[in-house]
Amino acid sequence: MDKTIAAISTSIGEAGIGIVRMSGKTAIEIGKSVFVPANNREISDDSNRKLLYGHIYDGDTLIDEVLVAFMHAPYTYTKEDMVEIYTHGSIVSVKKVLELLLKRGADIAERGEFTKRAFLNGRLDLSQAEAVIDVIKAKTDSSYKQSINQLKGGLKDKISSLRNSLMEILMFVEVAINFSEDGQEELNTSKVIKDGRMLLEEMSELINTSNKGKIIRDGVNTIILGKPNVGKSSLLNNLLRENRAIVTDVPGTTRDMIEEFININEVAIRLVDTAGIRETDDIVEKIGVERSLELSENADLIIAIFDISNELDEEDHKILEIIKDKKTIVLLNKVDLGSIVAKEEIENTIGEVRIIETSMNHEIGIKELEESIVELFYLGDINMDSDIIISNSRHEKLLRESKQSLSDAIDAIESGIPIDCAEVDLRNSWIKLGEITGESTTPESVLDKIFSEFCIGK
Ligand SMILES: Nc1nc2c(ncn2[C@@H]2O[C@H](COP(=O)(O)OP(=O)(O)OP(=O)(O)O)[C@@H](O)[C@H]2O)c(=O)[nH]1
Numbered sequence: 466m467d468k469t470i471a472a473i474s475t476s477i478g479e480a481g482i483g484i485v486r487m488s489g490k491t492a493i494e495i496g497k498s499v500f501v502p503a504n505n506r507e508i509s510d511d512s513n514r515k516l517l518y519g520h521i522y523d524g525d526t527l528i529d530e531v532l533v534a535f536m537h538a539p540y541t542y543t544k545e546d547m548v549e550i551y552t553h554g555s556i557v558s559v560k561k562v563l564e565l566l567l568k569r570g571a572d573i574a575e576r577g578e579f580t581k582r583a584f585l586n587g588r589l590d591l592s593q594a595e596a597v598i599d600v601i602k603a604k605t606d607s608s609y610k611q612s613i614n615q616l617k618g619g620l621k622d623k624i625s626s627l628r629n630s631l632m633e634i635l636m637f638v639e640v641a642i643n644f645s646e647d648g649q650e651e652l653n654t655s656k657v658i659k660d661g662r663m664l665l666e667e668m669s670e671l672i673n674t675s676n677k678g679k680i681i682r683d684g685v686n687t688i689i690l691g692k693p694n695v696g697k698s699s700l701l702n703n704l705l706r707e708n709r710a711i712v713t714d715v716p717g718t719t720r721d722m723i724e725e726f727i728n729i730n731e732v733a734i735r736l737v738d739t740a741g742i743r744e745t746d747d748i749v750e751k752i753g754v755e756r757s758l759e760l761s762e763n764a765d766l767i768i769a770i771f772d773i774s775n776e777l778d779e780e781d782h783k784i785l786e787i788i789k790d791k792k793t794i795v796l797l798n799k800v801d802l803g804s805i806v807a808k809e810e811i812e813n814t815i816g817e818v819r820i821i822e823t824s825m826n827h828e829i830g831i832k833e834l835e836e837s838i839v840e841l842f843y844l845g846d847i848n849m850d851s852d853i854i855i856s857n858s859r860h861e862k863l864l865r866e867s868k869q870s871l872s873d874a875i876d877a878i879e880s881g882i883p884i885d886c887a888e889v890d891l892r893n894s895w896i897k898l899g900e901i902t903g904e905s906t907t908p909e910s911v912l913d914k915i916f917s918e919f920c921i922g923k
């Protein structure tokens with residue numbers, strides 16, 4: 466935090482403008498040393514938070530024509546002195562400006578370091594800092610609204626309210642512990658148990674939102690599985706409505722994963738086309754096949770494709786084994802070439818499953834597939850603007866731990882175990898909730914992990 470950090474905040478490429486930012490004690494001084502305002506105007510206190518027009522110079526060398534904002538602490542993103550330089554958006558311009566700032570004493574910022582400072586300086590709580598990256602990465606209107614809601618402090622307020630209720634119970638118990646020796650204060654166990662149970666209920670409701678929350682945030686992790694040549698890549702192209710993957714009649718065309726995002730009716734789908742599953746001696750293809758199998762273990766949805774125009778073979782049966790007991794939609798593809806495989810044949814092997822007959826070449830069944838996916842991951846009953854939803858697995862884990870501790874405390878009180886034990890559990894429950902917002906001390910390693918997911922310059 467002693468260092469002044471600098472980074473390019475806009476994505477690197479060709480653009481109208483690019484922004485280089487700096488934050489820290491010497492940011493203003495370094496900014497002044499490279500910026501020459503038009504007409505040699507003075508940079509005074511009056512310039513605070515105003516856009517100034519001028520040029521960046523490295524000694525006598527002109528680097529770019531720019532706008533610059535000098536912003537004094539504490540009313541900035543990081544609550545530190547900050548400077549933002551708006552250059553032309555060429556890769557060279559932004560890099561040259563950044564290099565110059567580094568030459569004048571700034572250090573290159575780590576991923577998410579600006580936001581980390583905003584958190585450490587108390588401008589955001591941890592859940593809001595995490596929402597910043599979610600807003601940046603949002604792929605659908607729902608995930609965007611959800612993260613804006615969290616950024617506004619929706620989750621923070623909810624956790625605060627849970628913590629306050631927990632603190633009331635905790636104080637009740639502590640008073641009883643402190644006065645119990647002279648018998649003045651007896652613990653009103655029935656009230657503590659009743660309040661505790663209500664709190665448990667509230668926590669459960671929140672935890673229950675996490676299934677949908679993860680889908681909103683990360684999308685439905687979907688794997689297209691099938692033996693070679695059944696039409697997996699054709700499906701990817703059909704859903705994307707562009708020729709993304711190579712399609713040929715040579716089995717084993719796709720060897721590596723192809724990953725794309727699609728948005729079906731506000732459900733974000735992370736779609737992975739895989740190498741066809743088969744026994745093979747080709748080393749590259751073999752690795753592809755192993756990866757396909759690995760990925761299908763953790764998928765939210767498997768779209769398994771079979772060729773309806775040919776008898777199911779041993780390889781198809783292996784795939785049926787893999788998808789058994791997993792959330793699957795089965796496609797019987799190439800229906801335009803005839804129907805040899807009956808739906809019953811699939812159902813007899815793996816039980817009831819959604820089966821759709823398709824033709825990738827004649828766009829048969831694609832719409833039905835899209836509707837089935839939306840139905841499976843229906844999000845309609847959530848108000849994205851106001852409902853508090855757990856979309857982050859770190860939050861979910863902490864909530865579960867907090868709930869477990871509270872539940873242990875209630876059990877202890879109910880069974881007449883000395884209340885000192887319950888007090889430890891209650892305190893633990895309170896601490897775990899605080900880790901969500903960062904009010905309880907959060908280990909440095911956890912912070913590092915959170916901010917390492919950020920982009921540079923945010
Ligand atoms: N007639 C017909 N041909 C299809 C259909 N779907 C795909 N094909 C053809 O089948 C061949 C294989 O299609 P791909 O999409 O490359 O199959 P894949 O499953 O990705 O194959 P690998 O990458 O080798 O595992 C191509 O020649 C496609 O044009 C369909 O519905 N009807």
Ligand SMILES: [Mg+2]
Nearest residue numbers: 697698718719
């Ligand atoms: Mg393919």
